[in-house]
Amino acid sequence: MQTILVIDDSSTIRKLLSYILRRKDFLVAEAEDGLDAMEKLSHVQADLIIVDLNMPNMDGLEFVKNLRNNYYYIDTPVIMLTTTKDENLRRDAFQAGVNMFLNKPVQPDVLLFKVESLLKGGE
Amino acid sequence: MEGQIVEKDEMQEIVAEFIAESSELMENVIQDIVVIEENPDEEVVNSIFRAVHTIKGTSSFLGFATLSNLAHKGEDVLGMIRKKEMLPDREVTDVLLESFDLMKQLIDDIKEKGTEARETGSTIEKLERLTKADRKKIGEILVEEEAIKIDELVNALRKQKDDPQEKKLGEIIVDEKLVTEGQLKGFLSKQKTQKEEQTIRIDVRKLDELMNLVGELVLGKNRLILVNSIIKKDLNNNSTADSFADVTNYLESITNELQLSVMKARLVPISKLFNKVPRLVRDLCGESKKEIDLHIEGENTELDRSLIEALHDPLVHIIRNSLDHGVEMPEDRKKRGKQGKGILSMKAYNEGNHIIIEIYDDGNGIHLQAVKDKVREKGLMTDSELNVMTPKEVMNLIFIPGLSTAKKLSSVSGRGVGMDVVKTNIEKMNGQVYVDSVEGQWTRLIIKLPLTLAIMRALIVKVAEDLFAIPLSTVIELVKSREGLVKSIDKNDVLVLRDKVIPVIDLGKIYSFDAHEESDGYIVICIIGEKTIGIRIHSVIGQEEVVIKPLGEFLGNINGVGGATIRGDGKVILILDMPAVVANFGHQKRLLNN
Numbered sequence: 001m002q003t004i005l006v007i008d009d010s011s012t013i014r015k016l017l018s019y020i021l022r023r024k025d026f027l028v029a030e031a032e033d034g035l036d037a038m039e040k041l042s043h044v045q046a047d048l049i050i051v052d053l054n055m056p057n058m059d060g061l062e063f064v065k066n067l068r069n070n071y072y073y074i075d076t077p078v079i080m081l082t083t084t085k086d087e088n089l090r091r092d093a094f095q096a097g098v099n100m101f102l103n104k105p106v107q108p109d110v111l112l113f114k115v116e117s118l119l120k121g122g123e
Numbered sequence: 124m125e126g127q128i129v130e131k132d133e134m135q136e137i138v139a140e141f142i143a144e145s146s147e148l149m150e151n152v153i154q155d156i157v158v159i160e161e162n163p164d165e166e167v168v169n170s171i172f173r174a175v176h177t178i179k180g181t182s183s184f185l186g187f188a189t190l191s192n193l194a195h196k197g198e199d200v201l202g203m204i205r206k207k208e209m210l211p212d213r214e215v216t217d218v219l220l221e222s223f224d225l226m227k228q229l230i231d232d233i234k235e236k237g238t239e240a241r242e243t244g245s246t247i248e249k250l251e252r253l254t255k256a257d258r259k260k261i262g263e264i265l266v267e268e269e270a271i272k273i274d275e276l277v278n279a280l281r282k283q284k285d286d287p288q289e290k291k292l293g294e295i296i297v298d299e300k301l302v303t304e305g306q307l308k309g310f311l312s313k314q315k316t317q318k319e320e321q322t323i324r325i326d327v328r329k330l331d332e333l334m335n336l337v338g339e340l341v342l343g344k345n346r347l348i349l350v351n352s353i354i355k356k357d358l359n360n361n362s363t364a365d366s367f368a369d370v371t372n373y374l375e376s377i378t379n380e381l382q383l384s385v386m387k388a389r390l391v392p393i394s395k396l397f398n399k400v401p402r403l404v405r406d407l408c409g410e411s412k413k414e415i416d417l418h419i420e421g422e423n424t425e426l427d428r429s430l431i432e433a434l435h436d437p438l439v440h441i442i443r444n445s446l447d448h449g450v451e452m453p454e455d456r457k458k459r460g461k462q463g464k465g466i467l468s469m470k471a472y473n474e475g476n477h478i479i480i481e482i483y484d485d486g487n488g489i490h491l492q493a494v495k496d497k498v499r500e501k502g503l504m505t506d507s508e509l510n511v512m513t514p515k516e517v518m519n520l521i522f523i524p525g526l527s528t529a530k531k532l533s534s535v536s537g538r539g540v541g542m543d544v545v546k547t548n549i550e551k552m553n554g555q556v557y558v559d560s561v562e563g564q565w566t567r568l569i570i571k572l573p574l575t576l577a578i579m580r581a582l583i584v585k586v587a588e589d590l591f592a593i594p595l596s597t598v599i600e601l602v603k604s605r606e607g608l609v610k611s612i613d614k615n616d617v618l619v620l621r622d623k624v625i626p627v628i629d630l631g632k633i634y635s636f637d638a639h640e641e642s643d644g645y646i647v648i649c650i651i652g653e654k655t656i657g658i659r660i661h662s663v664i665g666q667e668e669v670v671i672k673p674l675g676e677f678l679g680n681i682n683g684v685g686g687a688t689i690r691g692d693g694k695v696i697l698i699l700d701m702p703a704v705v706a707n708f709g710h711q712k713r714l715l716n717n
Contacts, residue, residue, distance in 0.1 A: 010180070011143075012141040012181040013180070015136070015140045055173070056169070083180065105183050106184060
């Protein structure tokens with residue numbers, strides 16, 4: 001079974017994503033911001049990461065930059081949740097190492113499609 | 124769309140999570156908005172923005188369109204504050220508060236009815252007006268401050284219109300190098316916000332259940348201690364008795380620790396309550412045109428969750444009273460040589476097994492003669508009674524039902540129901556409240572509460588053939604009675620202790636047992652609020668931890684009895700409700716005198 005780390009400061013969103021992903025037999029770990037996620041990653045092995053852009057303490061962009069500095073997570077697929085249409089911000093996020101974007105509000109089938117295709121691509 | 128992927132019951136759980144999360148977020152946001160009005164700290168503004176953003180996102184996913192739309196408009200305004208394009212002044216925060224209150228109501232609607240049916244049009248319009256009006260505002264401010272010239276502003280506004288990226292006015296002005304980014308940012312105060320504690324949400328009912336079980340365990344432990352002492356007597360110097368004593372001690376210490384930690388699990392910082400005060404004071408000041416400097420201290424002091432809830436109304440009432448009748452209008456204050464801004468300070472701290480909450484204002488103080496006049500006018504007491512009272516006792520008459528000394532009624536307080544309700548509510552929590560004041564200068568209200576409602580230490584005493592429990596928090600001293608110690612003055616029994624005259628209550632007489640006069644026995648000296656009284660008892664059994672059980676529906680309101688408890692030997696004994704005992708005593712005395 002593959003593990004997905006969900007990082008979002010909203011517990012509703014975390015719960016929602018967990019439900020959708022668990023239904024497809026993924027293991028789900030949750031973190032409430034970038035800092036918390038870095039902590040979790042020190043003892044959880046994640047196969048894919050879903051991260052929100054706008055969070056307290058350490059935001060999504062900062063988190064991805066930090067993540068990619070870690071040799072261990074250099075090619076772990078990352079999906080970023082966002083509502084932004086700001087192209088500059090999207091470009092920055094891609095450059096930092098985000099693989100795909102997922103628009104909020106989350107559509108469950110789109111989410112699963114993106115997750116599965118990213119995980120297959122890695123095999 | 125989520126039909127097959129998320130099941131119906133899962134959806135319900137997600138909605139429940141959403142309600143819990145957003146209610147909590149709204150609570151925080153409403154408190155924070157008052158903070159940024161005084162000091163637009165970047166971190167606080169960001170956290171408000173994030174909270175509203177989260178609610179917008181999740182509510183739109185769950186199909187709560189009204190809430191989502193309202194949050195969206197609020198987010199627009201907050202976004203401008205965040206980018207320093209709008210100052211969170213009174214006008215702005217008023218509209219934001221209105222929209223947040225409405226969002227909270229919508230969330231409550233969803234919780235109770237599952238749908239959101241509420242008119243949001245006028246609030247949304249107000250929010251929109253803010254975002255539109257502001258385009259001029261930041262420009263106007265810059266011109267007023269002589270940072271830029273009028274024609275530069277007009278130029279920038281024109282550029283903004285044509286800008287393909289829809290840049291904000293502030294950004295354009297910085298791009299044009301008219302002002303530096305630093306100037307635009309204006310206020311940058313770095314205040315570290317505290318990191319939130321790790322928490323999980325637990326249904327209070329589960330904790331109540333746990334507390335109940337611990338209560339039963341404490342009773343079991345008490346029984347065991349009793350059995351242990353009997354065995355010790357019967358089997359002198361026996362190794363079985365020793366090991367039994369060991370086990371008993373062990374169980375006793377574990378039970379005590381368990382009781383403490385379950386109790387702690389129910390504790391909530393009083394900031395839950397205190398954080399609502401700035402908003403309340405702000406609104407009240409707005410209505411009355413008074414000015415207040417608010418100080419809050421000790422907001423991390425913890426007390427039982429149920430106490431927090433029960434304290435809310437009394438506290439609101441006390442604060443309203445302070446602002447209405449305490450603190451004077453700025454011009455009157457200046458005449459008295461005080462600062463124009465009144466001081467209201469609230470302080471919470473621990474004292475032994477108690478929490479003390481003090482509410483202080485430097486306003487009118489209590490007019491002693493007015494209190495006396497009122498009491499006399501209402502026929503609540505006679506002149507001779509009033510004349511022998513100390514100033515402190517007179518002050519505390521404000522807690523008598525049906526007494527309001529304020530000459531003018533206002534919408535929020537001064538209807539004559541008030542301080543007596545505060546007192547009743549606090550006494551229901553086994554607490555005490557009293558007041559201290561210097562006329563024309565200040566008033567201080569002191570509330571004393573137990574840490575928990577369910578378990579307390581008590582002195583077990585024997586009166587005639589019956590046992591009673593007296594809350595240990597009121598007991599200060601035990602005096603051995605002897606012939607001639609208790610004297611009778613004016614048909615009242617009193618005890619002179621170190622030159623102080625203390626009235627003595629005979630429980631036997633109040634509860635009409637066979638009141639056979641005995642000169643031996645003890646007098647328990649108790650302090651309740653500002654009153655010291657003695658209670659005549661026959662013997663003392665000892666100190667015990669008692670679990671308070673309500674008397675049940677049929678026996679619910681016995682005056683002077685706060686509940687019952689079960690002792691180690693299985694006997695039920697009554698716990699005295701000391702404030703009520705004192706009140707009863709005063710009443711009886713008056714009947715006798717007439």
